[in-house]
Structures are given as structure tokens and as C-alpha cells.
Amino acid sequence: MKLYGDKAxxxxxxxxYKLMLYVPLSDMINIPKLSKAHFxxxxxxxxxxxxxxxxxxxxxxxxIIKSCAEGIKLFNSSISTEACAVINQICTTVFKENEKxxxxxxxxHIIVEFLNQYPQTxxxxxxNLLDVVIFEDxxxxxxxxxxLLGLIILAKDEFISYSNKLxxxxxxxxxxxFSQQMAKLMENVEDNLSNKNRDTFTQNLxxxxxxxxxxxxxxxxxxxxxxxxxxxxxxxxxxMTVL
Numbered sequence: 001m002k003l004y005g006d007k008a009x010x011x012x013x014x015x016x017y018k019l020m021l022y023v024p025l026s027d028m029i030n031i032p033k034l035s036k037a038h039f040x041x042x043x044x045x046x047x048x049x050x051x052x053x054x055x056x057x058x059x060x061x062x063x064i065i066k067s068c069a070e071g072i073k074l075f076n077s078s079i080s081t082e083a084c085a086v087i088n089q090i091c092t093t094v095f096k097e098n099e100k101x102x103x104x105x106x107x108x109h110i111i112v113e114f115l116n117q118y119p120q121t122x123x124x125x126x127x128n129l130l131d132v133v134i135f136e137d138x139x140x141x142x143x144x145x146x147x148l149l150g151l152i153i154l155a156k157d158e159f160i161s162y163s164n165k166l167x168x169x170x171x172x173x174x175x176x177x178f179s180q181q182m183a184k185l186m187e188n189v190e191d192n193l194s195n196k197n198r199d200t201f202t203q204n205l206x207x208x209x210x211x212x213x214x215x216x217x218x219x220x221x222x223x224x225x226x227x228x229x230x231x232x233x234x235x236x237x238x239x240m241t242v243l
Contacts, residue, residue, distance in 0.1 A: 008112075010054075014040065017055035021063060031072045040084035043089075051110050061114045061192055069128045075139050084143040087125055094122075095193050098154075100174055123158040126151040130162060133205065134212075141209065155192050177217040178191025181211055 020028075020038070028034050028173050042050070042064065049058060064086070071083025090111060093187070097109040115121055116218045129148050152159045162168050189201045 013045065013050060013118050014055045017060045021059060025063065025066055025070070028067055029074070035071065035074070035079050036077070038067065039079050039086065041080040042068075042086045050076070051174070056110070058114055058117060061111070062118065062121075065125065069125060072129060072132055073145070075136070081140055081143045083148050084140075087147035088150060091122075091147055091154060092193060094151060094154060122151055122155040126158055127162065130159075133209070134166070141206050142202055146198060147203045148164070148205070149201045150193060150197055152186075153193070154205070156191075181208055184208065 023034065028038055068083045068087050071079050072087070074080050074083075093109065093111055094115065097112050100106070101108070101112075125147070128153060129144065132138050133144055133148060161180050167175055167182065170178055185204050186201075187204060189204065190197050
């Protein structure tokens with residue numbers, strides 16, 4: 001990747017990846033100036049610019065995934081919006097690559113290769129986003145809906161499994177109503193990432209959250225019942241495990 005034949009941008013991104021991996025994830029998330037710079041950079045540069053760098057390896061990829069999973073939980077800043085945008089970029093890239101691969105035998109995109117190497121990545125992000133959207137007071141439905149739709153489409157079986165487990169965890173008098181609300185969340189939503197389809201899902205999400213709040217539904221979190229939950233280990237950034 002060169003702009004006007006100049007390697008400066010590539011070298012800058014390579015340098016950033018080297019520096020990023022020296023910073024513990026907890027520091028990257030908890031130090032405001034660091035986290036702001038980190039997510040601003042990831043959102044500003046396109047996927048192609050970031051992934052064309054020599055140092056974009058599996059370690060850097062998983063670090064970005066883990067930081068985004070933490071970033072979406074930071075509600076009092078623009079960081080959560082930027083983290084959502086990064087996840088949305090990844091989902092959009094994978095969706096487009098999946099469509100292209102149907103009629104092409106070309107080499108898989110590097111992100112697709114990483115997802116094949118770490119198949120739980122999308123499920124990990126999906127669980128984290130759903131937990132925030134359903135159980136937390138997230139500040140921006142639009143920002144969260146964009147990556148969430150992509151993850152639901154790309155990890156549909158995991159979404160169905162998560163929904164069924166969540167419904168079964170509720171007390172009997174809540175189960176039927178919550179099941180209906182979960183079904184309405186995907187009402188008229190198709191398996192594509194067109195702007196129209198994204199807007200439909202965003203509207204459904206707004207209605208879903210409003211119904212939950214208006215009815216003062218206190219849901220039981222899956223994690224409170226010791227169900228299996230996909231996570232990334234904190235002691236090894238190159239490994240995905242099911243806890």
C-alpha cells in the first residue's frame with residue numbers, strides 16, 4: 001500500500017502494530033488517551049489500509065478483536081461508537097468476501113483466513129454485543145445495530161443458540177413474551193447488509209429496547225446460570241477458548 005509511491009503510511013501502520021502489542025489490553029482500555037487514540041486510528045483507516053501492513057498478523061488481529069469487545073462496553077465516550085464501527089468494517093468485509101467466493105476461486109481475504117484459524121471470533125463478538133444491547137443501557141442504538149446485524153447474519157446458528165438459551169433462562173411468566181420480542185427483533189430483516197435492511201434492523205432494535213424498558217423486564221443473564229460462554233483468554237492473545 002503506497003500513496004503516490006510513498007511508503008510512509010505503510011511504515012506508520014506497521015510501527016503502530018508493533019507499539020500496540022507492547023501495551024497490555026487493560027491499559028489500552030483503561031487509559032483514556034490511549035484508548036481514544038487506538039480506536040480513532042482503527043476507525044479512520046480502511047480495512048484494506050490496515051490489513052496491507054506487513055505486521056498485520058494473527059496476534060494483531062486478535063488484539064484488535066479483544067479491544068473492540070471491551071470498547072463496546074465503554075458507554076460514556078465516543079470509544080464505544082468507534083469500536084462498533086471497527087467491528088462493522090470487519091463484518092462487512094467478511095460478508096462481501098463470502099459473496100465473492102461463491103463465484104471465485106481466488107485466495108481468501110486475510111480476515112477470512114484469520115476467522116478460519118479462530119472460528120469462535122464472530123461468536124465471541126456476537127455474545128459481547130448481545131450482552132450489551134440486551135442487558136446494558138447502551139447510548140446509541142444505531143451504532144450498536146450496525147455490527148450486530150452483520151454478526152447475526154454471519155453467525156446465525158450462534159444467534160439462535162444464544163436466543164434459545166436466554167429464553168430458557170427466564171422465569172416462566174417472562175418466557176413467552178420475551179420469545180415474541182426476540183422474534184420481532186428479526187422481523188422483515190433479510191440476510192444482507194443493504195442500507196434498507198440495516199435501517200429495518202435498527203428500527204426493530206429500538207422497538208425491542210423500548211418494549212423491554214417500558215415493561216420493566218428484568219432479564220436473567222445467560223452468564224448468571226453458568227452456561228457455556230465464548231471468550232478470549234486473557235493470558236494468551238493467540239488463543240480462543242470456550243469457558
